[in-house]
Amino acid sequence: MPTILIVDDDEHQQILFEEELKDEGYDVVVAGGAREALDMVANTPPDLVVLDVAMPGMDGIEALGQLLARNNRLPVILHTAYATYKDNFMTWSADAYVVKSSDLSELKSEIKRVLAKRSEEPPAQ
Numbered sequence: 001m002p003t004i005l006i007v008d009d010d011e012h013q014q015i016l017f018e019e020e021l022k023d024e025g026y027d028v029v030v031a032g033g034a035r036e037a038l039d040m041v042a043n044t045p046p047d048l049v050v051l052d053v054a055m056p057g058m059d060g061i062e063a064l065g066q067l068l069a070r071n072n073r074l075p076v077i078l079h080t081a082y083a084t085y086k087d088n089f090m091t092w093s094a095d096a097y098v099v100k101s102s103d104l105s106e107l108k109s110e111i112k113r114v115l116a117k118r119s120e121e122p123p124a125q
Helices: 011-023 034-043 060-070 083-087 089-093 105-120
Strands: 003-007 027-031 048-051 076-080 096-099
Touching: 003 011, 003 034, 011 027, 011 105, 027 034, 034 048, 034 060, 048 060, 048 105, 060 076, 060 089, 076 105, 096 105
Parallel strands: 003 027, 003 048, 048 076, 076 096
Antiparallel strands: none
């Protein structure tokens, strides 16, 4: 069962994503910010990270760079309320970019797609 790390500073969003993804059969862990997420990934790497962009302190784009610097095979989905970040070339290294919605079907399908794609790749040398 894949483990998904949800990184979002909004507690209501954390609860919603956690419940919805657990219903899909995933193990879910939650971080309230980028620094907490970096610590969690360093100690117990998840199978995939769902990362908010607009967070206080370190934003998701900076966190994305640090996550991938530590492990460039870690799948990351940027999940934000702002479509405008998609134009920032720094976001292009994410495996997917999903604009937040009350309907989580797009996020769920991207998680499935990214995990399936990663499982087909050969292991790192």
